[in-house]
Amino acid sequence: MSDQEGRFREYLGAKGLRITPERQAVLTAVLGIQGHFTADQLYLRLERKNPRASRATVYRTLEHLVGSGLVDKVDLGGQQAFYENFYGREHHDHLICLGCGEIIEFTSRAIEELQDSVCREHQFEARSHSHKILGHCRKCH
Amino acid sequence: MSDQEGRFREYLGAKGLRITPERQAVLTAVLGIQGHFTADQLYLRLERKNPRASRATVYRTLEHLVGSGLVDKVDLGGQQAFYENFYGREHHDHLICLGCGEIIEFTSRAIEELQDSVCREHQFEARSHSHKILGHCRKCH
């Protein structure tokens, strides 16, 4: 059993939620994806597996995975939500290529610090943030 | 005729688009709103005016207003798009209060500069960005 599986079971147990084959299948599928994915892409991967999971269950389970900290939900703009495997990772932000759709991750301690000072100035207590830069990647300009 | 009206007419003219009472009404309504608004809030204001404008026209006109640079479309998260009067204003980002929904604007030259250097590192050509911080404002914590 992977660390992630353990963490998920723990999370479910602590909330009085059940460990079902569908939830396991969703987690396994998530672990098999690298990079960002949508709920529907995840569903498509599970559609013909056994056990499978319906779209509704995919959405519902994704929420629990986010709750457990195993998955991060990122808003990359557009109408659909994106998710990514977050186990053992740190917060990061994104450069999004308008040409090929590539998503480049970045982190900047300096930006985060400035962010904090902006919040301080406004007596604002930050809980999360989203910082995305749209443009064209090396290959696309 | 306000500067904004002039600018809008100019924009429409340059594109071979027509100046209609509905488009004027939408512009007038937009100018009468301060702060951020949704397409639907705008529609509601126009619903019982004369001339009025349908939801479809509100959406369609909003796109032209964004195109002309008079209005800025901002993604504040959630499912609906927000807009704001942008005439004579500079780019800015947002602190969004999860408690009362208040939206505080901020700008930081230093952050923008760091952003530029992040892009340079990745050979990424930025076209726009969106930086939002979610949390609780002074009144809400």
Add this chain to the structure above:
DNA sequence: ATTAATGCAAATTGTTTGCACGGTC
């Protein structure tokens, strides 16, 4: 046994679109 979870399809939400009619250039 109890009570949560699933699948399905219907419902929601915000926005877009097809089309017949009316108005602007």
Add this chain to the structure above:
DNA sequence: GACCGTGCAAACAATTTGCATTAAT
């Protein structure tokens, strides 16, 4: 008169939800 713009209602797309059934505890 040509053609764009409008309103309406239907279409959409992503996500959520109600409900009867199935299964984990």
